[in-house]
Amino acid sequence: MTESMLTVAGLAKSYGAVPALAGVDLDVRRGMLLAVLGPSGCGKTTLLRCVAGFERADRGTVSVAGRTVVGNGVHVPPHRRRVAVVPQEGALFPHLSVADNVGYGLDRAARRSGRVEEVLDLVGLAGYGARMPHQLSGGQQQRVAVARALAPRPPLVLLDEPFSALDAKLRTELRADVRQALRADGATGVLVTHDQGEALSMADAVAVMDAGVIVQCGTPAEVYRDPADPWVARFVGDAVLLPGTVDDDVAVTPLGRLPLRGPSTGGAATVLVRPEQIRLATVGGAPATVVRQDFHGHDALTTLRLDDGTVLAARTLDEGTGLTAGAQVGVTVWGQVRAYAG
Amino acid sequence: MRARRSPRRVLPRPGLTVASAAAVAVALLPLVYLAVRAGEAGWDRLTTELLTERLAVLAGRSLALAAVVTAACTVLGVGAALLVARTDLPGRRAFGVVAALPLAVPTYVAGFAWIATVDGFAGFWAAALLLTVCSYPYVFLPAVAALTRADPGQEEVSRSLGRGPWATLLGVTLRQIRPAVAAGALLVALYVLSDFGAVSLVQVDTFTRAIFTAFNLGFDRTGALVLSTVLVVLTVLLIGAELTTRTRDARYASTAVRPPVRLGLGRWRWPAVTALLAVLALALGVPAVGLARWLAAGVSRPGSLAEIAAAAGGSLSVSLAGAAFTMLLALPLGLLAARAPGPVTTLLERLTYVAHALPGVVIGLSLVFFAVNVAYPLYQSRWLLALAYATLFLPLAVGAVASAAAQSPPAVEEAARSLGRGPFAVFRTVTLPLTLPGIGAGAALTFLTCMKELPATLLLRPTGMDTLATELWTHTSTAAYAAAAPYAAILVVLAAVPTWLLAARTGLTDPGGTR
Numbered sequence: 001m002t003e004s005m006l007t008v009a010g011l012a013k014s015y016g017a018v019p020a021l022a023g024v025d026l027d028v029r030r031g032m033l034l035a036v037l038g039p040s041g042c043g044k045t046t047l048l049r050c051v052a053g054f055e056r057a058d059r060g061t062v063s064v065a066g067r068t069v070v071g072n073g074v075h076v077p078p079h080r081r082r083v084a085v086v087p088q089e090g091a092l093f094p095h096l097s098v099a100d101n102v103g104y105g106l107d108r109a110a111r112r113s114g115r116v117e118e119v120l121d122l123v124g125l126a127g128y129g130a131r132m133p134h135q136l137s138g139g140q141q142q143r144v145a146v147a148r149a150l151a152p153r154p155p156l157v158l159l160d161e162p163f164s165a166l167d168a169k170l171r172t173e174l175r176a177d178v179r180q181a182l183r184a185d186g187a188t189g190v191l192v193t194h195d196q197g198e199a200l201s202m203a204d205a206v207a208v209m210d211a212g213v214i215v216q217c218g219t220p221a222e223v224y225r226d227p228a229d230p231w232v233a234r235f236v237g238d239a240v241l242l243p244g245t246v247d248d249d250v251a252v253t254p255l256g257r258l259p260l261r262g263p264s265t266g267g268a269a270t271v272l273v274r275p276e277q278i279r280l281a282t283v284g285g286a287p288a289t290v291v292r293q294d295f296h297g298h299d300a301l302t303t304l305r306l307d308d309g310t311v312l313a314a315r316t317l318d319e320g321t322g323l324t325a326g327a328q329v330g331v332t333v334w335g336q337v338r339a340y341a342g
Numbered sequence: 343m344r345a346r347r348s349p350r351r352v353l354p355r356p357g358l359t360v361a362s363a364a365a366v367a368v369a370l371l372p373l374v375y376l377a378v379r380a381g382e383a384g385w386d387r388l389t390t391e392l393l394t395e396r397l398a399v400l401a402g403r404s405l406a407l408a409a410v411v412t413a414a415c416t417v418l419g420v421g422a423a424l425l426v427a428r429t430d431l432p433g434r435r436a437f438g439v440v441a442a443l444p445l446a447v448p449t450y451v452a453g454f455a456w457i458a459t460v461d462g463f464a465g466f467w468a469a470a471l472l473l474t475v476c477s478y479p480y481v482f483l484p485a486v487a488a489l490t491r492a493d494p495g496q497e498e499v500s501r502s503l504g505r506g507p508w509a510t511l512l513g514v515t516l517r518q519i520r521p522a523v524a525a526g527a528l529l530v531a532l533y534v535l536s537d538f539g540a541v542s543l544v545q546v547d548t549f550t551r552a553i554f555t556a557f558n559l560g561f562d563r564t565g566a567l568v569l570s571t572v573l574v575v576l577t578v579l580l581i582g583a584e585l586t587t588r589t590r591d592a593r594y595a596s597t598a599v600r601p602p603v604r605l606g607l608g609r610w611r612w613p614a615v616t617a618l619l620a621v622l623a624l625a626l627g628v629p630a631v632g633l634a635r636w637l638a639a640g641v642s643r644p645g646s647l648a649e650i651a652a653a654a655g656g657s658l659s660v661s662l663a664g665a666a667f668t669m670l671l672a673l674p675l676g677l678l679a680a681r682a683p684g685p686v687t688t689l690l691e692r693l694t695y696v697a698h699a700l701p702g703v704v705i706g707l708s709l710v711f712f713a714v715n716v717a718y719p720l721y722q723s724r725w726l727l728a729l730a731y732a733t734l735f736l737p738l739a740v741g742a743v744a745s746a747a748a749q750s751p752p753a754v755e756e757a758a759r760s761l762g763r764g765p766f767a768v769f770r771t772v773t774l775p776l777t778l779p780g781i782g783a784g785a786a787l788t789f790l791t792c793m794k795e796l797p798a799t800l801l802l803r804p805t806g807m808d809t810l811a812t813e814l815w816t817h818t819s820t821a822a823y824a825a826a827a828p829y830a831a832i833l834v835v836l837a838a839v840p841t842w843l844l845a846a847r848t849g850l851t852d853p854g855g856t857r
Binding site for chain 1: 749751753754756757758759760761762763764765767768771772775776
């Protein structure tokens with residue numbers, strides 16, 4: 001097991017009577033990228049600012065690379081934590097060239113060692129050193145901000161929704177490049193985001209946060225396939241939640257008897273099915289009526305109503321497109337499903 | 343995001359807040375002292391002085407002048423702004439820059455030019471004309487800025503809902519710019535109430551002239567005091583009225599990136615051009631002609647150059663002292679405004695504007711009394727004048743410091759801290775380089791504004807010291823127009839610089855600003 005680069009335990013912080021963090025625990029191992037995913041106002045930015053040292057936590061501890069920076073009366077100031085930040089809008093120093101921005105956290109010897117060029121190359125901006133920030137596009141500015149954070153080889157890099165100001169296509173491209181740059185440099189990172197696509201595609205682990213606590217932490221696949229509760233299921237991806245009862249290792253639902261993944265107690269339950277598990281057929285399966293179809297190009301999301309009134313959504317590729325409202329189809333479920341008691 | 347929404351503590355930065363409160367206290371010294379003196383004079387004395395026919399006439403004349411000039415400036419300013427920013431007026435970019443220039447002519451300089459050019463230029467309507475052509479840019483500039491930055495989306499929605507271009511202009515556009523126009527009109531009204539040079543030169547007895555005469559000729563302290571108090575009350579009432587309208591007006595987002603829709607003037611193109619040219623002829627043409635006519639004679643007078651050099655030296659020394667002192671007071675306030683916004687900060691900022699709105703005559707008078715009775719060593723020193731300048735121009739400097747501090751946002755400084763640099767290193771390598779140009783520009787602006795100040799300088803300058811403004815005033819009062827002309831020319835050039843800065847800030851001089 002690799003060493004822990006960030007350990008957060010019982011971290012709490014309130015603004016007046018409003019709790020922003022209500023006891024957060026996290027563990028990030030060397031070389032890992034952890035995404036803290038949550039809706040706006042869940043406390044994820046406060047968490048990041050407490051780790052960076054810009055805010056004082058009320059309770060709890062934070063250790064960076066084995067050194068306690070918060071806790072037991074200790075509050076190490078931000079510049080002594082060796083935690084580099086990539087802020088939302090980049091926040092480049094407007095009066096410094098790209099090279100001087102990237103070299104800001106380096107001492108003189110390190111600046112001459114070629115480290116600046118090395119990290120600029122990592123983020124795909126080799127040869128841009130002499131430019132000024134205002135001569136760069138938004139995406140390029142963000143790349144410089146990442147390079148600037150990586151340059152001093154900090155034990156931990158914090159990324160605060162770094163792609164949210166960019167347009168969709170650029171965002172996808174930048175995510176892949178930044179992930180690649182962090183990995184190539186062996187950096188450990190925490191990415192704060194409200195975008196589940198970003199968290200699932202970039203991170204090695206995802207911590208889902210709500211109302212100041214971590215609700216679930218796991219690999220992207222675990223969080224998507226085995227959400228801890230129906231709220232997480234709905235927040236991380238589209239979810240069809242059906243009423244049902246658990247009978248041994250099978251859930252009895254309006255879509256029939258579905259095989260269960262994971263343990264579950266018997267009795268009444270809410271059953272999670274992902275829309276891509278739902279298949280449409282002209283014969284067989286539970287009879288349903290098409291309510292509408294939203295075409296997305298790469299797939300289509302079809303809203304259906306079962307004869308008992310239950311509404312559900314199915315994600316279908318080519319073969320399932322072109323259905324009009326009112327069409328009669330049969331519904332089957334592929335794979336295992338998850339059930340939550342109650 | 344919650345961090346930014348956090349409920350603020352009452353005193354976010356104790357050190358900065360205390361320093362700011364001290365700065366505001368110093369700036370409000372003249373006002374406080376005025377209140378103390380008025381209190382000492384006693385209620386009976388005040389009421390006997392107040393309830394006189396002369397005071398009623400003075401008040402009526404001052405208010406009538408303020409009303410006429412404000413109305414005229416609003417019409418002229420909004421009209422010119424609409425033509426420049428929202429129509430296909432020929433040469434509108436040039437008009438946009440030139441129409442702002444009258445602000446560069448101090449009213450007493452314009453007054454000199456008019457009475458040196460037009461025989462018998464005196465009286466109420468002369469004062470109204472003079473003040474209107476000098477101060478309409480106070481409405482024009484914010485109106486152009488608001489029109490350029492207003493969200494075109496609202497107008498497009500109005501058009502798409504079936505309103506025509508003119509109905510949209512009246513129903514949507516003019517409402518969007520109403521807060522800006524109201525603020526500009528308030529500046530005009532305050533300016534008219536506080537103006538001393540122009541009304542004195544055209545011999546209209548308003549409050550400011552009466553205060554100066556009462557003090558200067560008869561040393562009638564109580565009379566001057568009572569008049570000053572009434573003028574302060576009028577000023578505060580005006581500010582209060584504007585504040586109540588402002589709270590009802592929504593702030594409009596200035597996120598527009600698209601150029602606004604322009605109206606075709608059609609056959610009104612050339613009449614509109616002619617009307618604008620006529621205004622500019624009155625505002626700039628007459629002063630230019632008057633100056634040109636007398637300048638050659640003034641410069642060739644024997645001994646004039648030495649006299650001008652002495653006055654320039656005097657202006658330089660008092661204005662440098664004034665700018666330095668003003669910036670000293672403005673630094674904590676500007677930083678507080680930029681970094682710790684909140685109710686306490688807002689209150690302190692508003693208080694600086696109270697003093698700023700007061701007439702220079704009142705500030706000067708109050709400081710004379712203050713020095714004579716309380717701080718005699720200050721009397722006749724340039725530091726007393728510097729204090730007057732600081733009281734009058736503090737908001738200018740605070741605004742400059744605050745916008746300079748905004749050039750170095752907290753996120754940038756936090757990023758610097760996270761890269762391992764301590765607070766002092768971050769201040770030296772990030773905060774200072776980013777804010778210094780703005781603070782320097784603010785200091786220069788304050789310096790130039792001090793150079794132009796007339797009434798407080800007249801009252802407070804050390805005996806025997808002349809400045810450019812006082813020399814111009816003295817010579818014009820004695821109808822020595824040739825001797826006055828060189829001072830007028832220098833003052834116009836000095837005043838043009840801050841006007842240019844102001845125009846640049848409102849986007850008038852941007853290539854895309856009024857295209």
